[in-house]
Amino acid sequence: MKKFALAALFACSLTQADILFHKGSIALGVGVGSGSVTYDTNIGSTTKNYFLFGVSADYFVMDNFSIGASIWNWSGASPTIMQYTLPVTYYFKTESNISPYSGLYYRLTDYSGTYHDNFGNSYSVDATNALGIRAGIAYKVSFGYLGVGIAGEKSLHDGSTTTYPEFTVGFVF
Secondary structure, eight states: OHHHHHHHHHHHHHHHHTTTTOTTOEEEEEEEEEEEEEEEOSSOEEEEEEEEEEEEEEEEEETTEEEEEEEEEEESSSSEEEEEEEEEEEEOOOSSSEEEEEEEEEEEEEEESEEEOTTSOEEEOOOEEEEEEEEEEEEEETTEEEEEEEEEEEETTTOOEEEEEEEEEEEEO
16 A cells, blocks of 8 residues: 555656746745844954744746846844845756746845944944855656756856855745
8 A cells, every 4th residue: 555655756856847937837936044244344243043934935937037036135243134035047948847947037135234343343234135046956746846056156246256155945836
């Protein structure tokens, strides 16, 4: 009976995986994590650690091509950070459950409150804008997909660049 149940689950997974990235589908995601930001001043620098929580939604405007929006809150240190991201992603069609993807995004990072350095000074932090690129693979499963990739972005504020891994769990409806 266990083998039959596993085979049925696997068959359902393949059936669902075939319709994941079709026009009109919606992918929803929730994320948690941690991150740190180093704030530099002319006196020195201080690193602040944050707890991250975010939600995202993507709509497939055509087969394999989505547009979306996400909001991430960075809390636990001052200033509080809110990130608003607008991505576009293309999932390459394959005959397997693995689909490579690539995409572009725009991100606005807004800071609420002031940054306090180790010397008792307070500073306000201006909002920043960035453009990014991302690539990876999505593994199709019965409820949606699991993704792993890499993202890189360039700040429109100061030209700095950042690269980081990304892990995705998407629920598709």
